[in-house]
Amino acid sequence: MSADSPIDARIPLAKAPGFRWDAADAYLFDIDGTLLNSRDGVHYNAFHNAVRQFFGVSSKIDRVPLHGNTDLGIIRAVLRRQGVSDAEIDAKLPLMTAAMCAEVERNAAGMRPELCPSVKELLRRLDAAGKLLAVASGNLETIAWKKLEASGLRPFFAFGSFSDRRELRADIIRWGVDEAQRRLGSAAAVYVVGDTPSDIQAARAASVPVIAVATGIFSLQELKSHRPDLCVACCTVLLELSH
Template identity: 50%
Template sequence: MAGSDTSQLCRDADAFIFDIDGTLLNTRDLVHYRALNLAMREAYGVDTTIDGVPYHGMTDLSILRASVALADVTGLEFEAKLPEALGVVRREVEQNCAKLDPKVCDGIPETLEKLQQKGKLLGVASGNLETVGWHKVAAAGLRSFFSFGFFSDHSERRADIFRNAVREVKQRCGSEARICFVGDTPADIEAARESGANIVSVCSGTYKREELMAFAPDLCLKSCMELQEWL
């Protein structure tokens, strides 16, 4: 997209919806990691970890599904014991939330403040479970910026989470509302496209610019520090 068109896309958006991990913040603790691993031990009886799964951009449900599959847990058993597993993840993060130590990504506070001042509706759409996601955002000192959030508790596919967020924006702002997602993975780009929204990619997670550009986002920036120039 041409520079002037992209600038207009950002300035005209009624709502900005942010991914959490790699976009708003990067995790420096093991709280979520340990919660997922413990969930697999308690619910499925398998002594395994999520290390064998390329989990960046995946939802918590899909991470658990892929991880226990590597330990020969069947799909039927996965579904049957999933509520118990998710309960363990929520419980462990809730009990250990004081240990969360997120590093806020470059430019995030300034960008959120600027968007808020401009009257933009702000939300989050994350592959985390809701309890996990909001605790991370709160630990980063960012909770007050966001009016709503959608998570993976009932949506294993990221595109479904994004669609729910789009539906929420249109209910609040009208059916013609213009929506821009901000994310750091190819999965965010694909989900935004599937939900019919625009997407700004940021290289503040694990993916490099050339990897993200291969999926043709509307805009690809080093970090949200640069996004302020487009608002």
């Protein structure tokens, strides 16, 4: 990175000794806050409509932790707060999530994903270097792919791990790591890229390195306190980083 880069001048890096961000064989990217931020209500509205339709609950999701949570984790937290039993949640969940996904598909033309800085350039560079690229997201699968299609990023990713079958982020990440190593061999190095402390903790639980980007709601300082292997303001810094 050049010494007069404005990002370099303002933002200190937090880097584990000897860590090379481009040394992995495969990368698992979180979506919201890492690749893009949604500037529309398509996903949010589908959530509220489905919760109302299936559980008669009009509670807003804003009062449960959203960032770093998974769609299923958010649904369960909202409904538990309203006194809905886990048995009822589990019984209705498959139809409810199907309704959410169907609504997002109907309204996909209204999606307005805003790419985080330099994301496309970063993916192009990793793709050209022959890296296996995948997403590991707390979104439901259909909704995740719709966001990636709307943002033009879908072709970069070979597979994804989502919250449909795995409610906890740690399990979503672990499955993604396992799938990458099934494809590339068990010795393949897999890195996680995410924007929340939950991503960092989930990568740690899966024993893989993690790069944190401060393009979601968490500040660089806050992310650094969770000690990722590398913490940067945005992907532009990765592209400029020399070893």
